[in-house]
Amino acid sequence: MTSADETRTGVWLVGARGSVATTAVSGCAALAAGLLPPTGMVTETPPFADCGLPALASLVFGGHDTATTPLPKRAEELAAQGVLPPWLPTAVQGELAAADEHIRPGGPVPGDRRATEELIADFATDLRTFARTTGVARTVVVNVASTEPDPAHGAWPASSLYAAAALRAGCPYVNFTPSTGLSHPQLAGAARASGLPYAGRDGKTGQTLLRSVLGPMFAQRALAVRAWSGTNLLGGGDGAALADPAAAAAKNAGKERVLTDTLGTRVEGEVHIDDVPALGDWKTAWDHVAFDGFLGTRMVLQTIWQGCDSALAAPLVLDLARLLARAHERGLSGPLGELGFYFKDPDAEGSALAEQYTRLLTLAGRLGGTR
Amino acid sequence: MTSADETRTGVWLVGARGSVATTAVSGCAALAAGLLPPTGMVTETPPFADCGLPALASLVFGGHDTATTPLPKRAEELAAQGVLPPWLPTAVQGELAAADEHIRPGGPVPGDRRATEELIADFATDLRTFARTTGVARTVVVNVASTEPDPAHGAWPASSLYAAAALRAGCPYVNFTPSTGLSHPQLAGAARASGLPYAGRDGKTGQTLLRSVLGPMFAQRALAVRAWSGTNLLGGGDGAALADPAAAAAKNAGKERVLTDTLGTRVEGEVHIDDVPALGDWKTAWDHVAFDGFLGTRMVLQTIWQGCDSALAAPLVLDLARLLARAHERGLSGPLGELGFYFKDPDAEGSALAEQYTRLLTLAGRLGGTR
């Protein structure tokens, strides 16, 4: 057993063998080794240089998953799809294998007979064991599991079990998905009482990111948006999960909030999420904005965003893990509204990206200073 | 002769019978009469309510043009193309005819034998006569003429003659085009000495507007833009003017500046401007942004903007005329960098729209207060 080591930080990924987690672990290792530049990582840009964030090389990964394919194998699969560079899985095989050692079975699985309380206790034990074994100073729990359907009233969705375990084990928590997580009504009191910092929810990686800069543009120019319609095509696990209308509904609520917030009014228009297995981990989002200009002239803006979901999410997951770890170290607690920059459905008012970025820089200032 | 009347403000349009000017005059009349909502006019939004801006109903229009088709006829042509509502030319015929009365011949026309000094003097006389005849408290000169080619070294382009006349007649000046205007080296001293406020240059109406919000998004998210390419299709007078490579070069410099400023580095990629007469006053701008995400993953954003050029420009022209008039009333002088929100190639650092909007609001604060 290692003694607590201020220089190492745990990152516990719920959904640790998914595409986002695999990309995050692979990428962290590649960046720490200087094999690739830190494209897409906001915390590696100059404004964050003096924040006292844990170094990428100091992050130790573990997590929960119900899947059993080991991380090195998952990385090869992602490389075959073009999500990771072909040479990367071999180059970081050691780090992937090491992280895989720290992955514990998730749950509840079908037939699982453990009660809610028991599941939470087991997950919390996993977290404590990880911390003890690895000797990390603290562990940030990040939910990157597939979006789950809106739970039946009163039921405990898996995401909330993990969130409860994080609280119990004293871990800062990030919900990168639209799932319930810490937002479960029965967790509100415990979250407040925990003294832990947390953030969420639903990472803003593509279409909504665009909307959070285009919405303000229309508002600032006094152009009247009449309808904002969108279609998302994606394969991979997320495509299949979101083909479930209930899961899609959770996701779309976040997208809509951005428009309503930034335009100052609810606008017409639907959002579709199609599962297109042929696209693999790649997603295409088409947006069609019908707006009126001066004297009611009809105009249209269309955007097409073609990105790799995991590559968009993974650097933000690393950013958030580092920021939460440092926030915890500095004694910050409660919802970190200044992290709205990262989320579709943030803990704070205001969905315009520029303002969110300003607030993020403010947080960076607060995090800086002597360790 | 009317005595100077603090409640009326002159707007002198260089290119007064062009599409932008016709739309501005028609629209101002329609809005003043409550026939249409002020979509697209930033100065009609709440933050500008207490700035002391001249009322739309108080604006009196005149201008220079070498074209002779009267404004009521030009409005009908624009309505036939769908740029103005079909009923509008009839509804505001009186106001259009009144403005047309104040349009004076522009120049120099081919065969014009007047020397530079004579042209400037004549134009300044036109401005003074307009002020005297109409009794306006002040006149803002706005250049909305077709883009002119980069002038030969030392020569006086027409746009600079008009700008010189504005200075001489004591008029605040706005250059809404990429033409030289007040930026002529021989006008620098006079501009400084004039004590007048001025602003420019090149109104930001479409593709560049988009770039000024998308560029910052890529920068804030640490995504590496590798190439930003664009094609603009437009008919109308501007399409024909910009088919001249020299004129297009002037326009493209502004577009490129926005990217270099917001991304922090020069990026690969060309911008084409095609004259497509079939499109009339409508323009389509396609942008293709190739960028790298985490671990070098290749991603693409494409945007398609379909707008009516005159309808995009006209409300900004009205905004600027009102803001400059008020700035003059408040004694502001020199280049108004806070108006960068409106321009591709502004008088101040920083091309990110969100920051420019913040600075515009700051100006609004300065303009407010007791008259």
Place this chain on the structure above:
Amino acid sequence: MTSADETRTGVWLVGARGSVATTAVSGCAALAAGLLPPTGMVTETPPFADCGLPALASLVFGGHDTATTPLPKRAEELAAQGVLPPWLPTAVQGELAAADEHIRPGGPVPGDRRATEELIADFATDLRTFARTTGVARTVVVNVASTEPDPAHGAWPASSLYAAAALRAGCPYVNFTPSTGLSHPQLAGAARASGLPYAGRDGKTGQTLLRSVLGPMFAQRALAVRAWSGTNLLGGGDGAALADPAAAAAKNAGKERVLTDTLGTRVEGEVHIDDVPALGDWKTAWDHVAFDGFLGTRMVLQTIWQGCDSALAAPLVLDLARLLARAHERGLSGPLGELGFYFKDPDAEGSALAEQYTRLLTLAGRLGGTR
């Protein structure tokens, strides 16, 4: 009462006050008067010059509708939306009013107590009265009413009542919509026995038109389409009708058939139809085709089609009315498979547009000859 006049042909529109019908009647009058060129009318191209088709000036319009807004008023509404040129409603007001005189109440309306048989008989009487009153040689019935939901098993949808009436009154019949019409199982025998020509179903006006040329291209080049996804945005009556999932299902079946037929296999991908009232009669269709090239290389084709639904449909309606009238005159009977060029879900094998065009030319040859 006029005696049967071989030089005049009736066109009976089911949905006679809808956008498509109004555009067809307005346009026919404009073309007959030489006010506009016959853009979009296939039967006005050279290969159809010697087919013996009825002249546009010889068409006499009537129809059924449950709506009561008269045609001249409807035309003005469409002109205000930019669907018709602003000057057109006035120019053809006489013809619109004349057609409106021949519009009879449709049904069944809510509370209608007539039995199926009675409704059919009433509609057939309307048709006979129209023929007698106007003295036309024959009347082609064309269904251009809003798409109706798939009927409950055994029930008679309105479209089939009109189709039955057409048979009973001896009228050639065209179903331009995805509604049931003549495809009702209980009409099969009567259709066969009638000796009348008929055609359908579901006019091919936009996205499916494109698919019928792009599908064959992929097949001929041996490119493997992996997913073909689409989203349609449209307002107007059709947008609202198709917001009903049942109606959309009918429409999408036709779209899918084109792909399966031309690609030789069923492909992945959904089609969405969104009601976007802000778009009025304009529709936008985005298609995303993910395909594999040589060695499995992933490639993508996207298309964006922006058209005016009524302007796309109306000339085809006129084409079909003329072709069916002439086919009837020449004694052709049964389903005219050679008209597959016009339909999403045609009466004949083969969905590739080029082949359908060849077959249409063959029909043109058959229709030619001495009257």
Place this chain on the structure above:
Amino acid sequence: MTSADETRTGVWLVGARGSVATTAVSGCAALAAGLLPPTGMVTETPPFADCGLPALASLVFGGHDTATTPLPKRAEELAAQGVLPPWLPTAVQGELAAADEHIRPGGPVPGDRRATEELIADFATDLRTFARTTGVARTVVVNVASTEPDPAHGAWPASSLYAAAALRAGCPYVNFTPSTGLSHPQLAGAARASGLPYAGRDGKTGQTLLRSVLGPMFAQRALAVRAWSGTNLLGGGDGAALADPAAAAAKNAGKERVLTDTLGTRVEGEVHIDDVPALGDWKTAWDHVAFDGFLGTRMVLQTIWQGCDSALAAPLVLDLARLLARAHERGLSGPLGELGFYFKDPDAEGSALAEQYTRLLTLAGRLGGTR
């Protein structure tokens, strides 16, 4: 020395170490070994089963190039860019090395002192040596070198030197590029007299392929195209070559011909080709078609084609080599107009893809029969 072996066929690639050639050789080996399905190869579809085409496994590759990077290395570079599957270069390393053995230095290189006649003779000797050494029954020469600028009047561009050598060595010839090749005026007599079959020019792989199906669609539907504008973004060697306006001009002539042919009239609109090194071998083509529908209604179709240039071209190169070999075996001579399906600027009238495909099937019939 091997005796002439009716079962082996030579394919001599001018530009043998370029991306297209490398992809063709790699792909042929992969397909012959059953490692991948023959996506994109028209000659592997059922209508060509009984044509007597040489088997893929029987093709023997060689060629000319001024570049010296060996094929196995080039294949690795392409795999790194995602043009070839990552595992392919290793899997077909033997075949690539074998082909590389048959690559001879191209020319003229700067400083080359050989006269035109000497260059032709040397290239012809290379072809004869290849045939003798490998014992192939015949060798088809295919030009896949970078597009060269339009030559000065009277000069011999390199492509024509290679074409002359092909004639002299008795080899069927295909010009897959817009370069001059066999179209040089001084080669016309020799080509006619040679008794050899040949085909060209400029492979139809992307934007023009689309235009050859969309153009006929507009024509058949009597829709009036008012402007057809396009922008191509591409990196790789071809992007750099076409950044030369003279080379681009050659390419664009072919694209324009397709529109003029299929629409029956010349239409407005430019085509841009931008070199965007960041895109590597991938190309994006955006097309904007402004057209009028019924009553002059303005409509727009836009297409975005994202493909890998080499993967689009390579299977067609293999198709053409096989078809020309068989045509030679069957004694066909002169320009094979039936191969217009493959070219932007074919040897025969008619640019509509559907008709070209029909003619290709006719050729397939002629090629069939006993060997």
